[in-house]
Amino acid sequence: MRTSTRTVTPGTASSPENAPAKTIEIDMARCGDQPLGAACVAARKRGSATTNVSLSSSLTMRMLLCVTALLTVFIVPAQAADISVEQYGYPLSNPFEATIATTPVDLRPAVPADEDIDQADYRLRLRPEREFILPENFWAVTRLTYRLAKQPGPAPLVFIISGTGASYSAGKTEWLKRLFYGAGYHVVQLSSPTSFDFIAAASRYATPGYSPGDAKDLYRVMQAVRAQQHDLPVTSFNLIGYSLGALDAAFVSKLDETRQSFNFRRVLMVNPPVNLYTSIGNLDKLVQTEVEAIDSTTTFYEVIFEKLARYYRQKGTINLDEAMLLDFQQSALRLTDEQMAMLIGSVFRLSAADIAFTSDLINRRGLIVPPKYPIDEGTSLEPFFRRALLCDFDCYITEQLIPMWRAQQDGGSMAQLVQQVSLYALEDYLRTSPKIGVMHNADDIILGAGDLGFLRRTFGDRMTLYPRGGHCGNINYRVNAHDILEFFRG
Amino acid sequence: MARRLLLPLLLLASSMANAQTSVPDEDGFTHPLRRLEFNPGLDQHEFERASFAALDIYDPWESLNRRMYYFNYRLDQWVMLPAVRGYKYVTPKFVRTGVSNFFSNLGEIPTLFNSLAQLKGERAMNTTARLLFNTILGVGGLWDPASRMGLPHYKEDFGQTLGFYGVPHGPYLVLPALGPSNLRDATGQVADFGVERQVDYFSYAEASGGEFGLTALRLVDLRYTTPLRYGQLNSPFEYEKVRYVYTRARELQIEE
Numbered sequence: 001m002r003t004s005t006r007t008v009t010p011g012t013a014s015s016p017e018n019a020p021a022k023t024i025e026i027d028m029a030r031c032g033d034q035p036l037g038a039a040c041v042a043a044r045k046r047g048s049a050t051t052n053v054s055l056s057s058s059l060t061m062r063m064l065l066c067v068t069a070l071l072t073v074f075i076v077p078a079q080a081a082d083i084s085v086e087q088y089g090y091p092l093s094n095p096f097e098a099t100i101a102t103t104p105v106d107l108r109p110a111v112p113a114d115e116d117i118d119q120a121d122y123r124l125r126l127r128p129e130r131e132f133i134l135p136e137n138f139w140a141v142t143r144l145t146y147r148l149a150k151q152p153g154p155a156p157l158v159f160i161i162s163g164t165g166a167s168y169s170a171g172k173t174e175w176l177k178r179l180f181y182g183a184g185y186h187v188v189q190l191s192s193p194t195s196f197d198f199i200a201a202a203s204r205y206a207t208p209g210y211s212p213g214d215a216k217d218l219y220r221v222m223q224a225v226r227a228q229q230h231d232l233p234v235t236s237f238n239l240i241g242y243s244l245g246a247l248d249a250a251f252v253s254k255l256d257e258t259r260q261s262f263n264f265r266r267v268l269m270v271n272p273p274v275n276l277y278t279s280i281g282n283l284d285k286l287v288q289t290e291v292e293a294i295d296s297t298t299t300f301y302e303v304i305f306e307k308l309a310r311y312y313r314q315k316g317t318i319n320l321d322e323a324m325l326l327d328f329q330q331s332a333l334r335l336t337d338e339q340m341a342m343l344i345g346s347v348f349r350l351s352a353a354d355i356a357f358t359s360d361l362i363n364r365r366g367l368i369v370p371p372k373y374p375i376d377e378g379t380s381l382e383p384f385f386r387r388a389l390l391c392d393f394d395c396y397i398t399e400q401l402i403p404m405w406r407a408q409q410d411g412g413s414m415a416q417l418v419q420q421v422s423l424y425a426l427e428d429y430l431r432t433s434p435k436i437g438v439m440h441n442a443d444d445i446i447l448g449a450g451d452l453g454f455l456r457r458t459f460g461d462r463m464t465l466y467p468r469g470g471h472c473g474n475i476n477y478r479v480n481a482h483d484i485l486e487f488f489r490g
Numbered sequence: 491m492a493r494r495l496l497l498p499l500l501l502l503a504s505s506m507a508n509a510q511t512s513v514p515d516e517d518g519f520t521h522p523l524r525r526l527e528f529n530p531g532l533d534q535h536e537f538e539r540a541s542f543a544a545l546d547i548y549d550p551w552e553s554l555n556r557r558m559y560y561f562n563y564r565l566d567q568w569v570m571l572p573a574v575r576g577y578k579y580v581t582p583k584f585v586r587t588g589v590s591n592f593f594s595n596l597g598e599i600p601t602l603f604n605s606l607a608q609l610k611g612e613r614a615m616n617t618t619a620r621l622l623f624n625t626i627l628g629v630g631g632l633w634d635p636a637s638r639m640g641l642p643h644y645k646e647d648f649g650q651t652l653g654f655y656g657v658p659h660g661p662y663l664v665l666p667a668l669g670p671s672n673l674r675d676a677t678g679q680v681a682d683f684g685v686e687r688q689v690d691y692f693s694y695a696e697a698s699g700g701e702f703g704l705t706a707l708r709l710v711d712l713r714y715t716t717p718l719r720y721g722q723l724n725s726p727f728e729y730e731k732v733r734y735v736y737t738r739a740r741e742l743q744i745e746e
Contacts, residue, residue, distance in 0.1 A: 082518060095520075095522040096522070115583065137556075137560060138726070140563065140720070140721050141721075165724075166724075167722075167724035169719075169722065191724070195724055196724050196725055196726055197721075197724055282523060285523070285528065285532065287534070287536065287537040288528050288529045288532045288533075288534050289526050289527060289528055289529070290527040290528065290529055291536060299536070299539055299540035299543045299544075300536050300537070300539075300540040301540045301541075301543070301544055302540070302543070305738055305741075305742065308742065309741075309742055309745045309746075312742065312745065312746045313745065313746075337525060337526055338526055338527055341523075341526050342536070342537070345537065346537050346540075346541075349537050349541075350541075350725070353727070354725045354726055354727070357726055357727075358726055361726075377556055377557050377560045378553035378554070378556050378557050379553075379556070380552050380553070380556070381726065381727060381729070381730070382545055382552075382730060385545065385727045385730055386542060386545065388727075389537075389538055389541050389542070390538060442514055442518050442519055442520050443520045443522045444522070445522045445523060447519060449515065449517075449519065449521070450517065451517075451519070452517035452518055452519045453516070453517040456517065465518055470522070
């Protein structure tokens with residue numbers, strides 16, 4: 001019945017200073033968030049207006065959708081809250097565009113500016129032996145950094161777990177911090193167990209991907225954070241994760257049921273993979289799309305740069321604003337779906353290379369770095385980078401994760417591993433835990449057939465399904481922001 | 491700075507064009523990957539090829555550059571960032587904005603000079619107008635009324651001018667404290683510095699030559715306005731990635 005009552009909140013216009021344009025990078029390219037924020041502000045100063053493309057659907061289409069929505073309510077047994085495109089109002093209908101660009105700036109809710117947040121980075125010394133295992137040029141990641149935003153008085157605390165390869169300062173994590181801080185929470189931002197810093201400084205076996213093991217590592221980090229911040233007046237603990245971090249959140253919550261350090265009040269999973277193997281298969285496959293205009297003299301990256309340069313030459317100036325993006329994708333130079341998929345796939349492949357290299361280096365497996373190879377601050381890592389670039393997620397799992405899992409857990413087949421690391425392993429727990437909720441998108445690129453069905457059966461009315469958004473592209477949309485906060489308020 | 495230019499690359503794919511509406515299955519899933527055309531054998535190596543090509547940047551002094559990179563990393567963590575934190579602690583926001591505007595206004599001089607050198611007349615006029623409005627109406631550049639009047643801020647440096655006339659970038663170079671550069675751009679920086687001192691607008695150069703404080707403030711402001719953080723890419727291959735992005739971003743700036 002929730003479907004019929006759910007309405008799209010008329011958005012409050014986001015103030016320019018507060019609206020972080022950061023989310024683009026983010027998780028995707030993991031480059032700095034700040035520059036994007038700055039560019040956004042600059043863009044707005046120039047007086048650009050984001051065009052909210054109206055959903056050009058006819059009246060009949062509208063009626064049809066209403067009827068469908070009603071049917072969903074009265075006939076389909078699954079009680080997940082489905083939201084129609086009409087109600088939802090999210091303008092990006094292309095899942096690849098949504099994944100890369102996320103929400104247009106003026107459709108984001110107002111959140112506190114960075115300067116208005118009392119926040120600092122802290123470091124944890126969790127694995128002192130890594131100072132001896134890691135070569136000297138990795139001194140920066142022998143301790144794990146996290147970011148804490150403090151409220152002035154007692155408040156509930158929320159832990160945020162970042163997505164694949166993303167650090168605590170990734171754009172989406174930063175975005176969630178602002179959202180929760182504005183709503184009165186203390187916020188702790190954590191790197192993903194698959195990120196470079198976490199593998200090096202906090203991961204016991206430095207071979208991420210085995211979800212129960214990753215959850216134990218995360219749990220130790222959270223306990224260490226709590227110990228380091230023992231003065232912080234916390235009224236309750238909460239947990240949120242997006243992308244792979246959402247899967248981690250579920251496993252952490254399960255672990256907390258027995259260890260009881262936090263007794264999480266609410267746990268929210270945003271765009272989790274359901275079957276981890278399906279998701280990494282999808283991501284690995286994205287770099288296999290047919291991309292045109294490539295020959296022996298030019299590469300995919302060059303094609304993208306060339307398009308940008310040509311666009312700039314036509315315009316005569318670099319004007320980074322939403323109008324420019326709209327304009328670019330409507331020009332003859334626009335990227336095809338295949339090119340966007342390739343771009344997304346490339347970002348994930350770069351993450352896979354980082355994971356494969358770091359895990360191999362720390363465990364001295366000799367697959368990428370010869371075990372006794374001398375490395376100091378002047379050593380070129382380029383040959384290893386090249387070798388790591390050849391390894392996709394599937395290669396990492398086959399060459400590093402499975403052998404370790406077999407040796408340690410007496411593991412068996414790939415199917416068995418997939419069962420243990422995916423949400424299937426937690427099905428009963430998730431079904432019977434009212435404190436856990438999930439939000440997902442109908443067009444998320446990391447899902448496969450049947451995944452949403454599994455979530456519907458398992459979560460029932462604790463699931464919200466949005467019709468659009470790609471992979472986490474709508475996490476900063478005002479409707480999602482409202483729903484996220486509502487979930488934690490309830 | 492280079493990071494700023496990474497933005498377009500990541501942003502450019504955004505738009506709201508041609509939605510091919512996919513029909514959801516019984517779970518409501520729209521199978522987004524089905525709308526893509528895949529290479530039939532799934533054996534394309536374009537990602538690898540493109541990434542390998544991106545690593546081919548002339549870097550004969552790599553070992554030295556890497557050491558300098560780590561030196562800068564430490565300098566940043568232990569000196570520059572604490573200085574910026576102190577600066578933020580002791581000054582209100584409008585003062586910091588004023589300081590940034592002031593130094594940015596000074597930076598218009600090399601931009602003007604280089605726009606002229608590249609025969610970009612319109613840009614030179616725009617920069618002259620900015621310089622005049624901001625200096626006179628903006629009280630010596632503390633405010634930036636020109637941007638509000640619709641005159642965009644451009645940045646042209648002598649490295650770009652050299653590039654404009656076809657000078658290759660030369661070996662990649664990591665400069666102490668200043669970070670990624672190359673032989674051409676480092677030469678350009680020296681030239682721009684010379685221009686600023688020659689013009690000696692406001693007797694700033696003279697004052698700062700005498701007063702260590704002004705130069706220090708300029709450095710702190712530079713760090714304050716540069717959003718890049720070491721370790722931000724969170725990758726063991728940050729050096730290589732920064733090198734590529736810097737080099738490509740400069741090429742784009744030159745072409746612009």
